[in-house]
Amino acid sequence: MKKQKRAFTLIEMLVVVLILAILAALIVPRVVNRTGDAKRAKAASDIATLTGLLQQYKVDTDQFPTTEQGLNALRVAPGDVSNWRGPYSQKDIPGDPWQNEYVYESPGPNGEDFVIASYGADGAPGGEGDNADITSL
Template sequence: MATTTRPNERGFTLLEILVVIAILGLLIGLVAPAALRQLGGARISVAKQSIERIGTVLDMYKLDVGTYPSTEQGLQALVERPTGVSAWNGPYMKGGVPVDPWNKPYTYRDPSTRSGHEYDLCSAGPPDSSSAQQPICNQ
């Protein structure tokens, strides 16, 4: 039995489908890089805000204990009582020691290596192939 096409049947030609796919590919190629740049900027903003929040928690720790945690005690002192500390009123943070938006631990150092700061609290920032990557630190 032979099949015949009817003149009133409608459909898309292969050329029309290829044109639509090409247009979609161009749109994705133009929009995706901009969206990824926005995501990277948002993570940096979250890291800065997290550093400020942890800094506030460190200030609460200092009010209770009298000093900031040592480098050896680190941020773990905000979650578990360090040995030899009697005035600890924690835990100061729930859920354990926080990590930065790239799932790396924050770097904490007391005393600070920067002038005008009591301690250093930094995120290494986004993983980048450039060697000029600057860490995101407390102000």
């Protein structure tokens, strides 16, 4: 007796491909959205760290860096500041997760001591979702 080789039919293969496509359509958007959530969380964490470093800067110098001095004042002593005991950060000041620089203003636009912001994925003020601003306020 000769055994017949059994193979999948074209219909069976199409059903499997269809099931895989449906699963991918359900899973991929969730995974992609998680990446955006992780980037927003990283930006918020960086801003919190920079806020702490700026507080230490103020304890030593009795002022926050000006907008012109920027966050670089945490790494390099501004020429006109006394009692600077830095560098306050051992690493370079990071860019945000979207490869843009954090925006620093001191004083802030509404009278705050300072504001640190990431403008999100689009690098422009405002926006929603991945393009939403993340600030120290």
